[in-house]
Amino acid sequence: MRPLLRCVLLLGLLPASSPVWTQAPAAARMLSGELQGAPWRLDVPQHWNGDLVMLTHGYEPVGVPRTTPMTASDSTAPLLAAGYAVAQSAYASQGWAVADAITDNERLRQHVLTELKRVRHTWILGFSMGGAVTIASLERFPQHYAGGVSLCGANLAGEQIAADLLTTLLAFDYFFPKADGLPTAGLASREAAGLPQATLYQGIASALQRDPQHAAVIARQLQVSSDALPGTISLHALVLHELATRSGGMPVGNVGVVYSGFGDDAAFNAGVRRIDAVPSAQAQVRATLALTGRVKRPLVIQFNSNDPTIVPHMQTVYPQLAAQVGARPLPRVLPAVGEGHCDFSEVQVVQALKAARS
Template sequence: MRPLLRCALALALGLLLPAASLLAAPPTAPHMLSGELQGAPWRLDVPADWNGDLVMLAHGYEPVGVPRTTPMTANDSTATLLSAGYAVAQSAYASQGWAVADAITDMERLRQHALGELKRVRHTWLLGFSMGGAVTLASLERFPQHYTGGVSLCGANLSGEQIAADLLTTLVAFDYFFPNAAGLPATGLASHEAAVLPQGVLYQGIADALQRNPQHADVLAKRLQVAPDALAGTISLHTLVLHELATRSGGMPAGNLGVVYSGFGDDAAFNAGVQRIAPVPAALADVRAKLALSGALKRPLVVQFNNNDPTIVPHMQAVYPQMAAQAGARPLPHVLPPVGEGHCGFSEAQVVDALKAIQR
C-alpha cells in the first residue's frame, strides 16, 4: 500500500470560506476555495487560464485515522490538471476507509456546489484513482445527466459484493496454507480477533508466515496474481478492507459456503479443508444496495491500469468491461494499454493523456 500516492491520499479538513463565486468573466489569477459540506472537507481549484471544463477528482483509499490538515491537501495530480486548463473539485469524503457509499454522495453534493461557484461550466468530467475508480463508475451510472464522461485510473472497478468475495478468498486461502501462524489469531484472518489487531502486527504476522513456507507462499502468490514480494502487503490490505466493509455493513458481507475453488494446487484438498463462512444476510444486502454496479453506462468511460499492480490484479481489471458488454452499455468502456508500474504508478502526463483520450 502506497499511503501518500493518489490511491491513499491524506486529504485535509477545511472550514467553509465566505462566498466568493467565480463568475462568468475569465479569472485573471488562480483561485482556491475550500470548506466542508455535511462533514466532507472539499476544495475547488481554478487556474488563471481556465478552459471552462470541470474535473471532479475522486481520491482513493485513505486508512481510518490518517490525520487531516486545514485546508485539505490537493491530490498529487491537481497541479498538472490545473496547468492543462481544468478546474478541479475534490472531496475528502465524510468518512475514511472504504468510503465508496459516502464518496458517491459527497461528490454529487460537491458537484452541485462547484457549479454554483463557477457559474459557467462547459463540460464536467469524473476522474477517479483506485477506490475512486469505483466512485467514478457508480456516479456515471447513477447521474449520467451531470457528466460528459469519466476516467478510472488504477480503479477498483468492482461492486461491493464482488470485492468482498475476492477479499474473503484471499483471507481463507492464507489461513488454509498457513494455519495457526505465530502472532495471528487461531480463528483466522476473517475473524473478529484479526479485525482488532493493529495493522503493523497483522502485516508482520503474515510476512513471517510467508517466509517460513516459501512453497505455499508461491502457490498463493500465483493464484492471487501478486508478485511474491508484494504478497504480505496485499493480504494485510485485503484483511483491513474486508473488516471495514463488515463494520460499515453490520456483519460479514461475503460468504463461501457454496464456492468451488480452483488454482490452489491440490484443489480437492483445498476445497475440503478451507474454512467455510456464511455471510450475514443483512450485511450482504447492504453492500448490494449501496455499492452496486450494473455496467449500464450511458456516458463515455476510459479505463487504464498499471503493469504489475499488486492491488488491482488482472482478474479484477477484466470485470467491469465484461459487465458493461453484458449490460449493453453504449458506448462501451475504452480500455487503454497499461502504463507505469505498481498501484497508481502513473506519471502526471499520463493522467492528462487519459483525460484527453475520453475527450477524443
C-alpha cells in the same frame, strides 16, 4: 504497504465557516470549505477552459491525519495547467468509503455549480477506490457528466470485491493455520479486525517466509509477486473487515463455493473454512456498492503493469460486464503504463482525460 500508501492522500479537516476565494499556486484561485462533514476544495486556473473535473481520491486509512485546508491531490496541478477547474472532496469518512464518497462527490458537484458559473462540461476522474466512485457516479448520474476516467481503479461491485478478499484470507488461513502473532481463528475472524495493520503485516510476512511453497500457491492465485504478497494480503484483510464494519456484518460468504487453483483442490475445498454471509450486510452492500455495467457516457479505464492491488483478473471485470449488458458507448481500455499501483505521470493523467473527450 507501499502500493496502498501510494494512493493515500493526506486531506484536511476544514472549518465550517463560509468559504473564501484565495490565491493558489500556478496562478489559480482556490475555494475550500466543508459540506456535511466532508472537506472539499475547488481550484480554478487563470486560463480556465470552461470544463470542470470532479477528482475522486483513493483509499485513505482510518486515522490518517488530515490537514487544514484540504491538500490538493498530486494530479491537481497538471489538470489546472491543462485548463480544467478541479473540485475534490475528502469524503466525510475514511477507509473503504465508496458509498459516502459517491454521495459527497455529488453534493460537492451541485455546490460547485453555485460557485462556478458557465461550466461547459463536467468530467469525473478517480484513482484506485476513486475509480469505483467514478464509475458508480457515471452509472447513477449520467445526466451530469460528459464522461469519466478510472485510473488504477477498483472497478468492481462491493460484493465481488468482498468475495475476492474473503478468498484471500481463507486461503491464507488454510495454508498457514495458527500463524505466530495472528489470531488462532484466522484472518477472517473478528479478532483479526482489531489488530493494528502493522501487526497483521508482520504476522503474515513471517508466516509466508517460513513456507515459501504455499506462499507461491497464493501468490500465483492472486496474480502478485512473492515480494508483494504480504502487503496484498494485509490490505485485503483491512478492507474486508472495514466492509463488514460498515455493513454490520460479513457481507459475503463462501458456502457452496468450489475453489480451484490452490494445488490439491479437493483437499482445499474439503478443508477451507466456510462462512455464511450476514443477510442484512449482504443486502446493504448490494444496494450501496452495486455496479451494473450500464454506463451511458464515455469511460476511459487505464491500469499500471504489475499492480499488486488491482490485479489482472480484477481489471477485466467491468469491461466484460459492460459488454454483457450492451453498454453504449463501451468503456475504452487504454494500454497499461507505469509499474505498481497508481503510477501515472502528470502527462498520462491529462492524456487519459483527453481520451475520454475524443
